[in-house]
Amino acid sequence: MDQQTLSLLVVGATFALYIGIAIWARAGSTSEFYVAGRGINPIANGMATAADWMSAASFISMAGLIAFLGFTGGAYLMGWTGGYVLMALLLAPYLRKFGKFTVPEFIGDRYYSKAARIIAVISLIVMSVTYVIGQMRGVGIAFSNILEVPLATGLIAGMAVVFIYAVLGGMKGITYTQIAQYVIMIFAYTVPAIFIAINLTGNPLPQLGLGSTLQGTDTFLLEALDQTMVDLGFHAYTEVGGMSLMNMFLLTLALMIGTAGLPHVIIRFFTVPRVRDARKSAGWALVFIGILYTTAPAVGAMAIWNLVNTVHPGEIGTEEGHLAHADRPAWMERWEQTGLLEFEDKNGDGVIQYYNDSDEEFAETAEEDYGWEGSEIVTLDRDIMVLANPEIAGLPGWVIALVAAGGIAAALSTAAGLLLAISSAISHDLLKGVFTPRISEKNELLAGRIAMAVAILFAGYLGLNPPGFAAEVVALAFGLAAASLFPTLMMGIFMKKMNKEGAIAGMLVGLGTTLLYIFTYKGWLFFSGTAMLPDNPDGWLLGVNPTGFGAIGAVFNFIAAYIVMKLTREPPKDIQDLVESVRVPRTEG
Amino acid sequence: MSQEDLSRQAYWRAHLRLLGICLAIWFLVSFVLGILVAQPLNAIQLGGYPLGFWFAQQGSIYTFIILIFVYAWRMNVLDRKFNVHEE
Numbered sequence: 001m002d003q004q005t006l007s008l009l010v011v012g013a014t015f016a017l018y019i020g021i022a023i024w025a026r027a028g029s030t031s032e033f034y035v036a037g038r039g040i041n042p043i044a045n046g047m048a049t050a051a052d053w054m055s056a057a058s059f060i061s062m063a064g065l066i067a068f069l070g071f072t073g074g075a076y077l078m079g080w081t082g083g084y085v086l087m088a089l090l091l092a093p094y095l096r097k098f099g100k101f102t103v104p105e106f107i108g109d110r111y112y113s114k115a116a117r118i119i120a121v122i123s124l125i126v127m128s129v130t131y132v133i134g135q136m137r138g139v140g141i142a143f144s145n146i147l148e149v150p151l152a153t154g155l156i157a158g159m160a161v162v163f164i165y166a167v168l169g170g171m172k173g174i175t176y177t178q179i180a181q182y183v184i185m186i187f188a189y190t191v192p193a194i195f196i197a198i199n200l201t202g203n204p205l206p207q208l209g210l211g212s213t214l215q216g217t218d219t220f221l222l223e224a225l226d227q228t229m230v231d232l233g234f235h236a237y238t239e240v241g242g243m244s245l246m247n248m249f250l251l252t253l254a255l256m257i258g259t260a261g262l263p264h265v266i267i268r269f270f271t272v273p274r275v276r277d278a279r280k281s282a283g284w285a286l287v288f289i290g291i292l293y294t295t296a297p298a299v300g301a302m303a304i305w306n307l308v309n310t311v312h313p314g315e316i317g318t319e320e321g322h323l324a325h326a327d328r329p330a331w332m333e334r335w336e337q338t339g340l341l342e343f344e345d346k347n348g349d350g351v352i353q354y355y356n357d358s359d360e361e362f363a364e365t366a367e368e369d370y371g372w373e374g375s376e377i378v379t380l381d382r383d384i385m386v387l388a389n390p391e392i393a394g395l396p397g398w399v400i401a402l403v404a405a406g407g408i409a410a411a412l413s414t415a416a417g418l419l420l421a422i423s424s425a426i427s428h429d430l431l432k433g434v435f436t437p438r439i440s441e442k443n444e445l446l447a448g449r450i451a452m453a454v455a456i457l458f459a460g461y462l463g464l465n466p467p468g469f470a471a472e473v474v475a476l477a478f479g480l481a482a483a484s485l486f487p488t489l490m491m492g493i494f495m496k497k498m499n500k501e502g503a504i505a506g507m508l509v510g511l512g513t514t515l516l517y518i519f520t521y522k523g524w525l526f527f528s529g530t531a532m533l534p535d536n537p538d539g540w541l542l543g544v545n546p547t548g549f550g551a552i553g554a555v556f557n558f559i560a561a562y563i564v565m566k567l568t569r570e571p572p573k574d575i576q577d578l579v580e581s582v583r584v585p586r587t588e589g
Numbered sequence: 590m591s592q593e594d595l596s597r598q599a600y601w602r603a604h605l606r607l608l609g610i611c612l613a614i615w616f617l618v619s620f621v622l623g624i625l626v627a628q629p630l631n632a633i634q635l636g637g638y639p640l641g642f643w644f645a646q647q648g649s650i651y652t653f654i655i656l657i658f659v660y661a662w663r664m665n666v667l668d669r670k671f672n673v674h675e676e
Contacts, residue, residue, distance in 0.1 A: 085656055086615075211635065222637055222639070253620075279657075279660065
């Protein structure tokens with residue numbers, strides 16, 4: 001059986017499973033559609049949250065970014081896990097105590113203001129749609145790889161699947177399917193990592209393998225990798241490079257507070273029976289997430305190691321040291337069909353050179369010493385690294401198929417969760433909550449589904465011309481959540497005197513400045529032609545990368561809210577009592 | 590101010606103290622050890638890992654997981670002590 005048939009079979013089987021579960025557990029009432037009747041055990045909820053949370057960005061994209069960033073890639077690892085600490089400590093238990101369906105509902109009630117609620121809904125929609133763009137890119141890449149078609153075709157297939165999938169099931173369907181997805185995802189991520197760790201280091205645990213010596217030598221893997229990268233003109237893998245220390249700090253912070261402000265994740269903690277389950281659920285979610293996140297650094301480092309050694313099988317600069325273009329492995333040819341990997345024999349020597357040609361000094365020496373005229377891997381999309389990883393390592397076909405299925409599961413589960421958040425924002429918060437309070441349950445569900453369809457179309461279009469790699473686009477979404485929702489939620493719980501004027505000003509300033517900064521470099525509404533300044537360290541204001549700006553936007557949010565609060569009336573007594581009551585698990589008696 | 594309000598305030602203060610400690614650890618392992626002083630820390634090896642690199646890509650995550658469970662456990666103790674725990 002060839003690779004394509006095998007991959008299609010495995011992916012098809014997993015699909016049948018998810019859709020089967022979704023139909024079996026189809027949502028009945030509105031309450032079930034949103035929060036599954038609050039009847040879900042913390043461990044199960046943690047696993048489903050993990051699946052919901054670990055998106056194409058985590059599964060497909062992140063290790064690829066780490067592979068090329070090295071040490072500074074830790075921003076993604078710490079940022080996307082550290083946020084759970086904030087969520088468990090600062091938000092989840094109180095929001096569960098408050099006991100409403102959605103985040104804007106909390107903001108609307110806490111700040112006794114429809115305007116605040118509407119702004120929260122808008123923030124939520126902006127960040128969720130940005131997030132879905134990243135997922136669509138992931139789904140598109142996975143499908144184009146399996147079907148061996150260009151990215152655009154793969155993307156359309158992906159959109160259709162996401163639509164059917166998200167519209168069919170409500171939260172309940174999604175919770176059970178997500179448990180299935182988590183299992184497939186984690187299996188698909190760790191199995192190849194274990195294989196590769198054994199191949200390279202003899203240690204089956206990737207977390208330990210990364211810190212081990214290379215098979216049959218006394219050299220540590222990371223040490224050898226540092227040396228190889230330096231030999232090719234890149235920065236040492238374990239040292240700062242690819243982004244400045246300041247941007248690493250800001251990105252980590254933005255991702256952390258963004259995680260804690262993500263409405264589709266917070267909504268998960270509304271589904272547990274008790275406040276103390278909300279605290280523990282976040283811990284369980286992080287255990288399940290941590291399995292993938294502690295494996296990812298090994299996947300990244302070993303992928304770049306294997307890639308570089310595939311292209312340079314011998315001593316760099318010698319004739320037999322380079323891979324002849326004609327001899328390139330099958331996986332390279334397959335990825336060339338998607339347009340995400342491209343070669344160009346610049347110096348016409350028939351072999352491939354891969355090195356850092358943007359380092360001028362190194363490029364000059366390389367030209368003098370070796371006759372290289374530029375790196376000949378002209379396109380190497382970071383987002384293909386994880387999917388190609390088992391192929392690069394020469395693992396069996398079923399492992400390759402499994403990884404593709406896992407990648408699709410990751411993108412699908414998160415896209416579904418996000419689309420649910422978008423749909424409930426529009427139908428529940430905007431229509432029922434503000435504009436048409438008398439809407440029937442049936443029409444509310446219908447409106448939600450229409451909203452999903454529109455979001456999928458928009459995100460699919462931008463997935464084709466994305467403002468960055470999947471994980472970077474998702475990082476932008478986190479920045480938006482960090483700047484708009486997190487400070488407002490946190491102040492709503494920890495500052496009894498925070499009033500509606502302060503909250504509204506904070507959200508507007510946080511969301512406004514962050515959107516403005518992102519659009520300046522990424523284009524208005526992410527249409528890339530409309531960017532006003534070049535998106536590189538020279539163009540960035542004070543060198544701040546747009547992906548990390550959310551941290552600064554959040555600070556602006558806090559400051560604006562505080563100043564306006566001081567200048568306006570304090571909130572009514574019943575609101576202050578409400579804040580008191582969410583701070584304790586049991587108020588009566 | 591009634592007795593109940595006082596105990597409510599004491600509960601909240603004890604809670605904030607616990608939060609402060611947990612958040613200090615959270616900041617230390619990620620932002621300090623994993624980013625700000627990671628480069629000098631890299632001089633120390635943990636097996637084949639330079640230590641700063643290990644904190645950024647492994648150690649901080651393990652700490653986060655432990656931190657949440659410790660917090661949940663301490664909070665349950667606190668809830669019971671102040672008699673605000675759920676049935």
